[in-house]
Amino acid sequence: MSLNSIFQYFVPKDKKFFPLFEQAGANLIEMAKLLNISVNSTNLEERKELSKKLEDLEHVGDNITHQIHLELGRNFITPFDREDIHALASSLDDVADFIHGASNRMQLYNVEQPTQPMIEITALILEATEHVAKALFELKDLKNIRNITDSCVRINSVENKADYIFDKAVADLFEYEKDAIALIKQKEVLSAMEDATDKCEDVANVLESILVKNA
Template sequence: MSLNSIFQYFVPKDKKFFPLFEQAGSNLIEMAKLLKESVHTTDLQLRKDNSKVLEDLEHKGDNLTHQIHLELGKNFITPFDREDIHALASSLDDVADFIHGASNRMELYKVTETSEAMKEISSLILEATEHVAKALFELKDLKNIRNITDSCVRINSVENKADYIFDKAVAELFEYEKDAINLIKNKEVLSAMEDATDKCEDVANVLESILVKNA
């Protein structure tokens, strides 16, 4: 019996890890939606309220990561390699951390006016998390490898777009922003947002590693 056959034999019985990963993916989408709303709104109270909700969702993500790690300790049989489960959980947690971090920096640094680059990257973060969630949903059935691969390719494309927008925005800040404090504030927020897309790409890399091992 091939390793893939063994894998397929156990996957349908798993009721621990896949639901947790799917919850983590849905949680990231909710966080990304709130960040996008905050970046696009001029209502500072709404932005403050969203920041509080984002903090709660970030804690929810931490709890999901903790549950996944607990299940790793309790279960001898896992749907795929233990190190990949750990890496996937950690990379999802990183995405949540940086989405929350971007919102938190906007509040801490009192960034009242968001730039066009922030709006564009916030939209890309949402797009990336949607692809992450889709791939996680498909993970429980590796017969749909093409769907997972397609999501990973799209995540990488989104990350490349975010990199370009970030680099261009920072270059323009250094060229045109004369207020050093505003420059630092904007760069810090942009950096956290761009890091969120980087972490989505890390998720894609782990998923691709899982596909290679179980193809």
């Protein structure tokens, strides 16, 4: 048994950070679901309402991040390195920001008909957030390292798929889209969506770092 494992044995069961991380994960799934509904809807008024709900959930995510930072200041003993807690909270907040950003760009640029690549990447965002939430749920018991590692691998796989769809979609835009304004609008929306999967991968990277330090 490593010294770190022995130390963890004597650390009181955390009742602050892990519940907050689980709330953040659940919030990301809800945001991804709303974005997924939005890109599959042809009702512009419905999409406007969904965008407003996404904005509200993004604020919920901000509040969770703020609460995690407050707890860092209040607690001398933390379940793992303070820097990792901060990095994990920040990376989760980034995911929420880019999911909201994708929805916001669709509204700002008046994207009336989401394209098939947008629909596909949005589905991948939802899949990635589900794996993120699963990993966060397992984080409170570092005995289940294999489950967390599996989620991280799946997140990386999803991000690779999103990269491929994004690159192909942008290539097709330059090849076939003759309207420069429409091209820019679509590329900006696709970019925000793909960035959301990138940020999920950042979460996976932080989780893997935590596993290495606490193995």
